[in-house]
Amino acid sequence: MNREFYSKLIFELSRPGRRGYSLPSNGLGTAVNLPDNLSRDTALDLPQVDEPTVVRHYNNMSTNNFGVDTGFYPLGSCTMKYNPKINEEMASHRGFKSMHPATPAVASQGSLMLYYTLQWMLSEIGGMAEFTLNPFAGAHGELTGLMVIRAYHNSRGDVKRTKVIVPDSAHGTNPASAAVAGLEIVEVKSRPDGTVDVDDLRPLLDDTVAAVMMTNPNTLGIFEKNIPEIASLVHDAGALLYYDGANLNPMLGVARPGDMGFDVMHINLHKTFSTPHGGGGPGSGPVGVRAGLEQFLPNPRVVRRPDGSFDLVSSPDALGRVSATLGNFAVAARALSYILSLGQEGTMMAGTLATLNANYIKESLKDVYKLPIEGVCKHEFVFDGLADKSTGVTTLNVAKRLLDHGYHAPTIYFPLLFHESLMIEPTETESLDTIDEFIAVMRDIAREASETPDVVKTAPHNTPIGHPDDTEAALHPVTTFDQLSTTKD
Amino acid sequence: MSQIYYAPTHEYIVVDGNVGTIGITDYAQHALGNVVYVDMPEVDDEVEAGQDFGAIESVKAASDLISPVTGTVIEVNDALADNPRLVNQDPMANWIIKVEIADPTELDNLLDEEAYKAICK
Numbered sequence: 001m002n003r004e005f006y007s008k009l010i011f012e013l014s015r016p017g018r019r020g021y022s023l024p025s026n027g028l029g030t031a032v033n034l035p036d037n038l039s040r041d042t043a044l045d046l047p048q049v050d051e052p053t054v055v056r057h058y059n060n061m062s063t064n065n066f067g068v069d070t071g072f073y074p075l076g077s078c079t080m081k082y083n084p085k086i087n088e089e090m091a092s093h094r095g096f097k098s099m100h101p102a103t104p105a106v107a108s109q110g111s112l113m114l115y116y117t118l119q120w121m122l123s124e125i126g127g128m129a130e131f132t133l134n135p136f137a138g139a140h141g142e143l144t145g146l147m148v149i150r151a152y153h154n155s156r157g158d159v160k161r162t163k164v165i166v167p168d169s170a171h172g173t174n175p176a177s178a179a180v181a182g183l184e185i186v187e188v189k190s191r192p193d194g195t196v197d198v199d200d201l202r203p204l205l206d207d208t209v210a211a212v213m214m215t216n217p218n219t220l221g222i223f224e225k226n227i228p229e230i231a232s233l234v235h236d237a238g239a240l241l242y243y244d245g246a247n248l249n250p251m252l253g254v255a256r257p258g259d260m261g262f263d264v265m266h267i268n269l270h271k272t273f274s275t276p277h278g279g280g281g282p283g284s285g286p287v288g289v290r291a292g293l294e295q296f297l298p299n300p301r302v303v304r305r306p307d308g309s310f311d312l313v314s315s316p317d318a319l320g321r322v323s324a325t326l327g328n329f330a331v332a333a334r335a336l337s338y339i340l341s342l343g344q345e346g347t348m349m350a351g352t353l354a355t356l357n358a359n360y361i362k363e364s365l366k367d368v369y370k371l372p373i374e375g376v377c378k379h380e381f382v383f384d385g386l387a388d389k390s391t392g393v394t395t396l397n398v399a400k401r402l403l404d405h406g407y408h409a410p411t412i413y414f415p416l417l418f419h420e421s422l423m424i425e426p427t428e429t430e431s432l433d434t435i436d437e438f439i440a441v442m443r444d445i446a447r448e449a450s451e452t453p454d455v456v457k458t459a460p461h462n463t464p465i466g467h468p469d470d471t472e473a474a475l476h477p478v479t480t481f482d483q484l485s486t487t488k489d
Numbered sequence: 490m491s492q493i494y495y496a497p498t499h500e501y502i503v504v505d506g507n508v509g510t511i512g513i514t515d516y517a518q519h520a521l522g523n524v525v526y527v528d529m530p531e532v533d534d535e536v537e538a539g540q541d542f543g544a545i546e547s548v549k550a551a552s553d554l555i556s557p558v559t560g561t562v563i564e565v566n567d568a569l570a571d572n573p574r575l576v577n578q579d580p581m582a583n584w585i586i587k588v589e590i591a592d593p594t595e596l597d598n599l600l601d602e603e604a605y606k607a608i609c610k
Contacts, residue, residue, distance in 0.1 A: 396549075413549040419520050470548045471574065474525035 005464030006060035010047045011481040013057060020051035064464075066408055072434050074410040076249075076354075076380060076425025083276045086341055087334035096333055101325040105311050112310035115302045115326055118336040119286065125339075125347070126245075126265055127258025128288030132297045134327040138246065141266030141285025142177035142213075144298060147319040148264055148289060149211045149240050150181065151296040155317060161210035161239065167196050169220060169415050171246055174213045183210060190417060194220040194373050198229060205237035211264075215244040216257070217378035219415045221358065221425075231261025240264060248272045249427070250355045250379035253348030263290050273335035284331040298322045353428035354379040357435060361424055364439045368446035372418055379427070385420025386446055391453035395420040398445055400467070401459035405441045494596055495605035498555040501581070504596060509558055512584035513545065513576065516609045521547040524576045527569045528554075529585060534562045536588055538595050543585070545576070558595045560588035 049057070067073070068082050091097075099111055119131040135141040146164065153161045164178040165186045175185040186209075189200045195218065205212075212234045216224045224230075234241045243257040243265035249272050251257070257265050269284040270277035277283045289297060299314040299321050326332075342350060355378050362371065362381045369383040385395045399409035399422070411423040426435060449456045458467055478484050491505040499517035503510040518524065526546040536542040541553035542562075564587040569575060575583040590596075600608070 416550055471523035471525055474546075474548060475573070 006064060007464065008057065008060075009481060009484075010049065010054075010057055013049050013053050014047040016048055018048045018050050018053075020049065020054055071406055071408065072426075072430060072438055073408045074424045074426060074438065075408060076427045080270060080277060081249075081274050081427040082429040083274055083334070084338065084341065087275065087337040090337035091330040091333040093333075096330065099329075101329075109310055111326075111329065112302050112312070114333060114336055115329070116304055116310055118332050118339075119302065121336070121339050122267060122286055123288060125252065125256065126243075126248075126267065126288045127256030127260075128265065129291040130294045130297065130301075131267075131286045131288040132301065132327075133284065133286045133332050134298050134321075134323045134325075135266070135285040135287055136323060136328055137283035138266060138268040138271070138285040139173045139177055140283075140322065141268070141287050142173055142242075142244065143180055144285070144287045144319070144322045145242055145264045145266050146177055146181040146183065146211065147298075147322070148287065148293060148296045149242065150183075151317065151319040152240065152293055153210055155296070158207075158238065160208055163209045165201065165204055165209060165212040167214065167218065169194060169218050169417055170213065170215060171219060171244065174215075174244060178213070188212075190218075192373075193375075194218060194222045194417065195224050195226065196230065198226050198233070201230065202233060205233055205239065207238060209234075209237055209239040211240045211242045213242040213244055214262075215247050216260070217247050217250060217380075219247070220373060220382050220417070221247070221377040221380040221423075222373060222375075223378055227260045227262075235261070246271065247379065250351045250358075252351035253344065254351050258288075258290055263293065264288070269331050269335040274338045275331045275334040282328040282331055284328045284335070286327075286332075300326075302326070350428045351379075354426070357426040357428060357430060358424070361426055361435060361439060365442055365446075368443060369422070370420075380423055380425035382415065382418065383420075383422045383424070384418040385422060386449055388446075388450050389420075391449055393449035393453050393456045395422045397456045397459060398422065398442075398449070401445045401448070401456045402441065403460040404462045405444075407438065407441065493602065494557065494599035495602065496555060496557040496599055497605075497608060500555060500557050502557045502596075502599070503584075504590065504593075507590050507593070508563070509560065509588050509590045510584045511542075511557065511586050511588060512580050513554070514605070515580050518577050518580045521545065521552065522549045523547055524573045527573045527576065527585060529565050529569065530562050532562050532565060536560055536562060536586075538592075538598075545573075554585065556588070557599055558588065559591045561591070563587050563589050 068080060095110060099108060105112060115133055119133055122131045123129060135144045162184050163186050164183045165188050166174045166178065167190060168187050169190050178185050186204055188204060189197045191197045196214065214224065216227060218224055231241050240263040241261060243262035245265055245267040248267055252272065264287065266285045266287045269275045269286065275284065295315045295317040296319055299318045300312040303311055303313050305311055339347060358377055358379050358381055362377055368387050370385055370387045372384045386393055395412050399412050402409050413421050414423065415421055445456060460466065491503050493501055493503050495501050495514065499514050501512055501514050524545060524547050528544040530536065530542050536556040536559065538556055538559045540556060542556045543554040545552055545554055566583065566585055569583065569585065
């Protein structure tokens, strides 16, 4: 990139009186006279700019982005994998795009068929009986799944189950969703190899436990091998086993949560099924259930009538509605496009290649970065910082130095099981050349950390913004243009 | 004569009579990195041994503060509200809360300096 960094703010471009529209005078004056207590008494401080200035400003801003379309991104499916462009084309089809959300079933057969087909394919992939695509995001899916579980217990008159057991390595959304669902969170410990300690779990299980939430492979990328034993313990206690689909990527077409004994699961379409979710959305968190729990799924459900037509139905046993419409439909369209373009064989390859790529990087770097848990990982793995920590170079420094080489920084300081966590997830879409280049850069940084540690500690050096004071930024954040003007003075 | 005890969750408590001064250890502040926020209880709040009484947030992570003993908060270190970085500078001098200890026998469940140093290795 040999272009100067564009760092202007729209407020800096503002000039009094400039505007990007010109409307004829309507001669009617102000249409509404608001009461004094509802009217502003100060002018609204909006930028005053003409149209070309606005267009250039945002176009220039957009070129500052780093994304999976501009470079390698070791955050993997955890954040977002590559989004094939054909998915965009499918989701932009006029028939889908122009559909009003309240169109009756009889006039939206094509859209309902898409919904039904995707929920059926997800059920096949997850080993579940039925999916709802209505939840708007992963955490919304978790909440919906827990509400399904509560509806199930309540339907049996089993109302004293108020606890959810969550592993200490879980994503923060698990305890958060349980809390929003009004449930109490109980933590179960990990063993040194990062998997759930069955001996710690056993005494926690009683008739007050509604569910146990697990991620498999877990947040360290380690496959939980004791699931059948855990599932039988959980079921013996009358609780249900919940599968957090955050790490479904390596399991695609290889293993199914339903076959392992999970009762309820959610999938993040924007992770595993390659739909975009930049800027906080739209996401999609479909929830699947095993046979016998379908009637508790949120209303409405899409069903196929014996004559082959599709319809919307509501169940009185359902937990209610979690969305006004059938979820983020365009995201579902992209996910179906992804599954259909991969096909069964391709879907199986995705999980396998993601696992191979992660293991290849792990084995190529474990002599210079500390690998706390040996053995085969799944789609991701965690280093505990550099192997040689004598020069005081931290994981944060390594991540910042990666920016100098044109890579997005990986997830750092998560999971909390290690002090210097550095998580790498390459996904299946990266070529061997890209992965080898990344390994070479990571090795260079490790060498620099030993030989010239100051270069790493003061990184990044090649980015438009250097090494900001993150403590000061957290303590005294500058969030408005007014504050910025004051700071500059 | 005061005595110091440690919790495996990296809080210390300096006991002087029935007053306990609670903070986080030097090991803990080092592991957390630069502290940017300390969430503290108020005077007269009850704290319970093994339960959280607040939280501490650094540029790396947020952690619960776990009370080593049961008791009543008698003083809160307000200086940390304006300048949480004091915890990094000297975690012993910059304690977080002082409590009136309800049950001194709970101190027997805590670690002495040697045992605490051993778990930090």
